[in-house]
Amino acid sequence: MEGLFIINGSEKKLSFDSGDILLNVLRANGFTEVKSGCHEGQCGSCVILLNEELVNSCQVFAAAAVGKDIVTIKGIGDIHSPHPMQEAFVETGAVQCGFCIPGVVLAAYYLLKNNPDPDDEEICRALDGNLCRCTGYVKIHEAVKLAAKRMAENV
Amino acid sequence: MNDIQWYFPKTLEEVQPHLKRDGVKLHGGGTWILRGSMRGIKGLVDLGKLELHSFRKDSQTVEMGAGMTYAETIRSMTTINPDHILVKALQHAASTPLRNIITLGGTIFSFPVWSDLMGPLIALDADVVLMGERSEAYSITEYVKSSALRKESLITHVRFKNIGWNAYYYREVKTSFDYPAFTITILLKKNKNLIEDTRIVVVGCAGKFSRVKKIEDYLKGKTTDSLEIDGIAQTHELKFTKKRSLEPAYLEHCAGVQIERSISELTRG
Numbered sequence: 001m002e003g004l005f006i007i008n009g010s011e012k013k014l015s016f017d018s019g020d021i022l023l024n025v026l027r028a029n030g031f032t033e034v035k036s037g038c039h040e041g042q043c044g045s046c047v048i049l050l051n052e053e054l055v056n057s058c059q060v061f062a063a064a065a066v067g068k069d070i071v072t073i074k075g076i077g078d079i080h081s082p083h084p085m086q087e088a089f090v091e092t093g094a095v096q097c098g099f100c101i102p103g104v105v106l107a108a109y110y111l112l113k114n115n116p117d118p119d120d121e122e123i124c125r126a127l128d129g130n131l132c133r134c135t136g137y138v139k140i141h142e143a144v145k146l147a148a149k150r151m152a153e154n155v
Numbered sequence: 156m157n158d159i160q161w162y163f164p165k166t167l168e169e170v171q172p173h174l175k176r177d178g179v180k181l182h183g184g185g186t187w188i189l190r191g192s193m194r195g196i197k198g199l200v201d202l203g204k205l206e207l208h209s210f211r212k213d214s215q216t217v218e219m220g221a222g223m224t225y226a227e228t229i230r231s232m233t234t235i236n237p238d239h240i241l242v243k244a245l246q247h248a249a250s251t252p253l254r255n256i257i258t259l260g261g262t263i264f265s266f267p268v269w270s271d272l273m274g275p276l277i278a279l280d281a282d283v284v285l286m287g288e289r290s291e292a293y294s295i296t297e298y299v300k301s302s303a304l305r306k307e308s309l310i311t312h313v314r315f316k317n318i319g320w321n322a323y324y325y326r327e328v329k330t331s332f333d334y335p336a337f338t339i340t341i342l343l344k345k346n347k348n349l350i351e352d353t354r355i356v357v358v359g360c361a362g363k364f365s366r367v368k369k370i371e372d373y374l375k376g377k378t379t380d381s382l383e384i385d386g387i388a389q390t391h392e393l394k395f396t397k398k399r400s401l402e403p404a405y406l407e408h409c410a411g412v413q414i415e416r417s418i419s420e421l422t423r424g
Contacts, residue, residue, distance in 0.1 A: 001161070017158075018158055018159040018160070018161060019157070019158075019159050019193055021189070040190075041186065041249070041250070041252070041253050041256075042250075042332075044250070044252060047252050053226070053255040054251060054252045054255055055252050055255050055256050056252045056253060056256070058189075059184075059185065059186050059189055059252075059253065059256055060185060060256065061182070061185055061189075061199070063159075063161045063199075063201070064161075064182060064185060064201050064203060107251065107252070110251075125246070125251070126251055127251075128250045128251055128331065128332055129249075129250025129251045129252040129253060129332075130250075
């Protein structure tokens with residue numbers, strides 16, 4: 001099959017098999033920032049924004065995502081122009097091995113888009129689909145709060 | 156992997172011919188299909204372009220499109236009542252990204268035993284509206300018990316009476332993101348301290364779910380200060396089968412304790 005996807009704002013025509021999951025199609029086409037973890041929707045390392053909703057790309061058929069708008073971690077900012085959320089993760093030391101971080105940052109970005117001033121419980125709930133085996137989540141929470149503060153100041 | 160033919164109908168009429176085709180399945184969120192074996196699947200009918208996301212409410216009824224995700228359901232039901240049983244149950248279901256994928260229709264069709272949706276819908280006495288071989292509305296309990304109803308049909312809507320229940324939801328888990336071993340849904344309608352009506356549903360027990368009728372009957376018509384809750388769970392024989400290293404007797408004991416605690420909490424104050 002072939003399909004046109006809008007990935008990080010650019011149209012991409014990709015080929016894939018009819019039973020392929022979106023995660024594998026993205027990675028096979030260079031979007032390796034989308035990490036491959038459990039393939040069961042449990043770990044959250046593969047999350048992306050699909051039509052502005054946070055989803056596990058391992059739980060989405062590529063065929064069902066044709067024509068849709070996809071945002072990966074590289075779509076919200078890069079090393080030259082990082083998003084405040086990405087900066088906050090670096091500054092608070094919320095990144096250790098880094099494998100889960102693309103998913104965690106996107107989940108946090110999605111949270112602040114819908115709720116600019118979350119409390120601790122809301123942060124916990126928003127990150128309930130992202131497992132991090134290094135940090136213990138304390139620094140991650142600090143990063144989300146720091147990003148929320150800075151984004152509110154810049155409005 | 157076998158080659159799968161995808162279909163993208165834009166109207167319900169375009170879905171109709173696919174319902175009877177051998178090896179062709181309906182694709183809502185897709186998580187249930189991905190959990191199972193893809194062997195034997197010849198075609199998938201993507202329901203994403205259909206108008207199955209409608210949400211309607213009036214003073215009598217709430218009606219939701221079967222394509223609504225858990226997240227959409229939480230957002231919509233919160234506008235009616237942030238303490239609604241569906242909000243309480245679904246906000247702990249799966250995870251944030253999965254709640255953006257899993258649909259009402261897909262869960263009702265597949266009825267996984269760890270479901271956080273089915274207990275509340277059974278307790279609400281919901282109806283499912285079908286299209287296909289039997290285009291009518293059926294009670295959800297009739298639907299889940301009848302393989303004939305599930306065959307060759309598409310759930311288009313779910314609806315239930317818009318009643319202001321006091322609601323309690325419990326999920327038996329080791330960690331918050333675990334699949335629940337069982338769930339307990341309790342709805343209670345009080346007039347001052349008189350219990351006018353109640354519904355208690357356990358999902359995950361033997362037979363997938365059980366309406367705890369004996370306890371419901373005991374509670375109905377009583378005042379909250381006259382209840383004798385200790386030991387009430389023993390009046391209803393709730394059976395479990397062994398699951399994931401949990402013995403039936405242990406699960407039966409846990410469910411009993413939680414039912415009593417839940418009733419106690421709901422009837423207090």
